[in-house]
Amino acid sequence: MTPQHEPGQARPFRVMKFGGSSVGAAERLFQALDLIARERDDGPVAVVVSAMADTTDRLIAAVDAAAAGLPGDPHVDAIEALVVNVARDLTDRLDRAGLLKHVPEDLSVAIAELMRPLRQLLLGVGLVRERTLQTRDLALSFGERASVLVVRSLLAARGVAAVGVDARDWTVTDDRFGQATPDLAASALQLGALAAAWSGAVSVHTGFLGRTRDGRTTTLGRNGSDYTAALLAQILGAAELQIWTDVSGVMTADPELVLEAYPVAHLSQAEALELGDLGMILHPRTMSPLIEAQIPLRVRNTARPDDPGTLIDAVGTRDERHPVCVVSTEDLALLDLETRRRLGHERIGERALRALANAGIPVWVGTSAPRDRAFAVAVARHDAARAEAALAAEFGRNPDGEPIELAPIRVREPVTLLTLVGEAMGRTPNVAGRFFGALGQIGVLVRASTQGAGERSISAVIDGEDTATAVRTVHAAFNLAVQEVNLLVLGKGIVGRELLNQLAAQQQALAGDQDVLIKLAGVADSKRAVFDPAGIALARWEARLQESHVPPDIPALLERLRRLPVPILVDCTADDTTALYETALSLGIHVVAANKRPLAAPWPIRQGLMDMARKRHRRWEYETTVGASLPVIDTLKSLVRTGDGIVRIEGSFSGTLGYLAGELSRGVPLSHAVRDARARGYTEPHPRDDLSGLDVARKALILARELGMELDLDAVAIEPFAPSEALGHDDLERFFLALAEHDAAFAARVERMRQGGRVLRYLAQIDPSPPAGVPAVRVGPVEVEPDHPAARLRGTEAFVAFTTDRHRAYPLLVQGAGAGGAVTAAGVLTDILKIAMSLRGR
Numbered sequence: 001m002t003p004q005h006e007p008g009q010a011r012p013f014r015v016m017k018f019g020g021s022s023v024g025a026a027e028r029l030f031q032a033l034d035l036i037a038r039e040r041d042d043g044p045v046a047v048v049v050s051a052m053a054d055t056t057d058r059l060i061a062a063v064d065a066a067a068a069g070l071p072g073d074p075h076v077d078a079i080e081a082l083v084v085n086v087a088r089d090l091t092d093r094l095d096r097a098g099l100l101k102h103v104p105e106d107l108s109v110a111i112a113e114l115m116r117p118l119r120q121l122l123l124g125v126g127l128v129r130e131r132t133l134q135t136r137d138l139a140l141s142f143g144e145r146a147s148v149l150v151v152r153s154l155l156a157a158r159g160v161a162a163v164g165v166d167a168r169d170w171t172v173t174d175d176r177f178g179q180a181t182p183d184l185a186a187s188a189l190q191l192g193a194l195a196a197a198w199s200g201a202v203s204v205h206t207g208f209l210g211r212t213r214d215g216r217t218t219t220l221g222r223n224g225s226d227y228t229a230a231l232l233a234q235i236l237g238a239a240e241l242q243i244w245t246d247v248s249g250v251m252t253a254d255p256e257l258v259l260e261a262y263p264v265a266h267l268s269q270a271e272a273l274e275l276g277d278l279g280m281i282l283h284p285r286t287m288s289p290l291i292e293a294q295i296p297l298r299v300r301n302t303a304r305p306d307d308p309g310t311l312i313d314a315v316g317t318r319d320e321r322h323p324v325c326v327v328s329t330e331d332l333a334l335l336d337l338e339t340r341r342r343l344g345h346e347r348i349g350e351r352a353l354r355a356l357a358n359a360g361i362p363v364w365v366g367t368s369a370p371r372d373r374a375f376a377v378a379v380a381r382h383d384a385a386r387a388e389a390a391l392a393a394e395f396g397r398n399p400d401g402e403p404i405e406l407a408p409i410r411v412r413e414p415v416t417l418l419t420l421v422g423e424a425m426g427r428t429p430n431v432a433g434r435f436f437g438a439l440g441q442i443g444v445l446v447r448a449s450t451q452g453a454g455e456r457s458i459s460a461v462i463d464g465e466d467t468a469t470a471v472r473t474v475h476a477a478f479n480l481a482v483q484e485v486n487l488l489v490l491g492k493g494i495v496g497r498e499l500l501n502q503l504a505a506q507q508q509a510l511a512g513d514q515d516v517l518i519k520l521a522g523v524a525d526s527k528r529a530v531f532d533p534a535g536i537a538l539a540r541w542e543a544r545l546q547e548s549h550v551p552p553d554i555p556a557l558l559e560r561l562r563r564l565p566v567p568i569l570v571d572c573t574a575d576d577t578t579a580l581y582e583t584a585l586s587l588g589i590h591v592v593a594a595n596k597r598p599l600a601a602p603w604p605i606r607q608g609l610m611d612m613a614r615k616r617h618r619r620w621e622y623e624t625t626v627g628a629s630l631p632v633i634d635t636l637k638s639l640v641r642t643g644d645g646i647v648r649i650e651g652s653f654s655g656t657l658g659y660l661a662g663e664l665s666r667g668v669p670l671s672h673a674v675r676d677a678r679a680r681g682y683t684e685p686h687p688r689d690d691l692s693g694l695d696v697a698r699k700a701l702i703l704a705r706e707l708g709m710e711l712d713l714d715a716v717a718i719e720p721f722a723p724s725e726a727l728g729h730d731d732l733e734r735f736f737l738a739l740a741e742h743d744a745a746f747a748a749r750v751e752r753m754r755q756g757g758r759v760l761r762y763l764a765q766i767d768p769s770p771p772a773g774v775p776a777v778r779v780g781p782v783e784v785e786p787d788h789p790a791a792r793l794r795g796t797e798a799f800v801a802f803t804t805d806r807h808r809a810y811p812l813l814v815q816g817a818g819a820g821g822a823v824t825a826a827g828v829l830t831d832i833l834k835i836a837m838s839l840r841g842r
């Protein structure tokens with residue numbers, strides 16, 4: 001095809017297409033006119049317009065009403081009313097928007113005049129009570145023709161020379177009414193003759209319409225105006241086709257599902273075809289004129305013309321690393337066919353697809369088991385019953401008349417077809433692994449899957465209820481956006497407050513360097529809560545909590561949290577929160593905890609929570625419950641997972657008790673040292689839990705249970721650090737006074753040890769196979785010799801020694817600060833990041 005350029009114009013055409021949303025509302029229409037005028041200043045422009053907003057629906061309703069029969073005979077008045085209504089609706093809309101006053105001629109008269117033949121048409125339909133596709137096409141043509149009239153007049157009124165072009169005058173089509181196909185050569189010939197008359201004016205064309213060689217009006221089917229625009233661009237040899245719509249380009253995912261979805265900058269034509277097959281952007285046949293003529297296409301937003309939009313050309317994305325879009329096609333049904341023996345020479349899939357095609361049922365995806373014993377096919381949900389009937393009829397008998405051994409057809413609905421599309425897929429290893437891995441991480445079951453032959457797409461059929469989470473997770477896993485994580489933080493004491501401070505300091509860096517955006521959705525203490533799904537500014541959390549009068553109804557907040565991407569409950573309390581964990585995990589919320597109590601709950605409860613987390617594919621991370629941010633639990637888990645036999649675990653697990661022992665040896669009285677440790681944030685909320693040995697017992701139990709030891713707290717042999725009679729008071733002041741009565745005895749004991757060359761430590765021992773009569777888990781004070789590893793500990797230092805089959809001669813040691821707000825909060829943050837990173841497949 002020879003490109004035709006406007007006579008006298010060196011620059012090639014740009015074709016601009018405006019859809020119904022762009023020409024329907026007055027504000028948008030004004031913006032469209034501005035854009036056309038601006039573009040016109042840069043060279044020749046041809047414009048294609050759709051019918052305004054709901055005009056097409058009104059026209060269809062009018063034809064249907066006429067065909068159904070109207071009151072009166074021969075319905076003249078009723079038909080008159082229908083036509084007047086369509087025309088009046090248009091002019092009223094223009095009038096309300098103040099558009100009519102911009103046009104010197106009387107636009108309402110012109111529109112009424114344009115609609116006059118519609119009256120004749122509807123009268124005819126009413127008389128014969130028959131509505132064919134041909135009459136429907138003719139009726140629909142009035143919508144686009146009215147749009148051209150309006151746009152042409154408004155352009156002229158603002159001084160932009162414009163001619164209206166009825167595209168039926170150049171789009172020569174076959175006679176498949178409702179879905180006609182243009183003849184390119186004949187259309188080019190017609191257009192060539194018309195173009196000569198434009199002489200520098202903007203030509204405004206009706207989209208969607210064509211005409212048969214014998215002069216009957218046709219329409220081009222779904223996305224017909226785009227098709228007109230692509231054809232026009234091809235025939236004119238345009239430099240670019242611009243599709244102006246109400247979004248800023250092709251989005252990386254459905255923005256209704258993924259808040260952080262964003263427009264893709266570049267797509268290849270092949271990717272656009274793939275997306276077109278999934279019902280996105282352009283119908284594939286619209287792309288072919290552009291591919292043939294190598295014309296780039298830009299998708300732009302009429303309301304935000306400065307947004308760059310999406311450029312679709314032969315090159316596509318300039319970023320090799322990323323796949324492009326996650327497309328979710330919802331409301332489908334999956335039909336599973338399974339045979340117990342081969343169906344003769346013809347394959348089950350071939351027969352199934354043919355049966356569905358014969359029944360006129362579009363298939364979204366079909367996938368076979370090896371050697372074709374089973375076949376799964378996804379169709380629109382509203383076609384499911386018809387599809388099942390067609391398949392049952394097809395497979396009732398073999399072609400040779402033999403009945404078939406086919407298991408009953410299983411229909412699963414609603415299901416969603418989740419597809420990752422991107423040219424880079426064929427060039428990047430392990431895309432499939434990451435795709436399915438991300439789905440597996442969040443417990444989404446894949447019911448069927450396919451990978452496109454062109455290595456441009458990979459699809460999974462998943463249950464409809466998993467759609468939102470799956471789309472968000474896959475979107476984030478492929479770095480299409482930062483991974484958003486939403487926290488509900490319980491407790492704003494030593495650990496909770498420090499965590500929020502660290503988050504405030506790190507939030508930007510994590511988003512910038514790690515692509516993880518950690519948002520604070522809510523925070524609660526024992527008296528009140530604040531929750532904001534949009535996120536609470538970390539500089540303002542305390543003020544917002546103080547201003548709040550909302551009681552801490554945590555289950556209700558969890559219900560809200562679950563709706564946000566990657567929801568995590570962060571437990572920085574010392575309460576019994578087992579019931580909350582059960583609610584959270586069952587709602588699909590991850591848990592990160594510094595709190596030891598749920599882990600030390602009776603075995604069946606703790607185990608029930610673990611099972612729930614596993615079943616729901618949610619994480620319960622609790623590294624800080626033993627040794628603050630020291631990697632104690634991770635180390636133990638790795639030893640167990642790799643099959644090492646644990647012979648013994650022992651250590652000094654309490655930062656507080658280690659600190660107290662050190663202070664005592666420096667001559668500080670016990671009660672003073674405990675006050676000091678509490679002020680420094682080392683102790684439990686009530687230091688009694690440290691001094692009684694309960695805190696260390698819980699830690700020892702947590703580790704023992706990691707070894708599979710089904711023990712409860714009452715099986716732990718506990719010898720307290722300080723005598724039990726000193727620990728009775730809840731009130732802290734009275735507690736410290738009572739403790740002070742033991743200062744002298746403690747000082748004397750420590751002095752006696754010092755003279756004997758020993759030091760006081762509080763140690764824990766876990767023996768998976770203890771000698772008879774010895775408890776498997778024991779915690780208590782020990783006078784250690786100077787060569788004991790615990791003797792060298794300083795301040796809050798903790799240590800854990802793992803003696804194992806592989807680390808028998810030299811136990812594996814983990815040592816460092818074992819208490820304090822800063823280290824604990826950092827450990828909690830690490831656990832949060834573990835979850836965020838694992839979801840990204842890192």
Ligand SMILES: NC(=O)C1=CN([C@@H]2O[C@H](COP(=O)(O)OP(=O)(O)OC[C@H]3O[C@@H](n4cnc5c(N)ncnc54)[C@H](OP(=O)(O)O)[C@@H]3O)[C@@H](O)[C@H]2O)C=CC1
Pocket residue numbers: 490491492493494495496524525526527552571572573574575594595596624625628681682683684685818819820821824
């Ligand atoms: N400090 C440390 O070094 C370490 C601590 N941990 C563990 O971290 C947890 C927190 O310790 P820490 O910060 O020192 O304790 P704090 O006493 O300083 O803080 C506890 C917080 O939890 C809040 N709270 C209590 N019950 C609830 C509830 N039901 N719902 C919401 N909030 C509640 C309290 O509210 P309010 O302010 O209204 O009282 C308070 O803000 C403990 O389980 C501790 O064992 C773990 C490792 C090290």
Ligand SMILES: N[C@@H](CC=O)C(=O)O
Pocket residue numbers: 624625626627628653654655656657682683684690695818819820
């Ligand atoms: N009070 C605890 C805090 C950490 O778990 C300790 O001192 O170890």
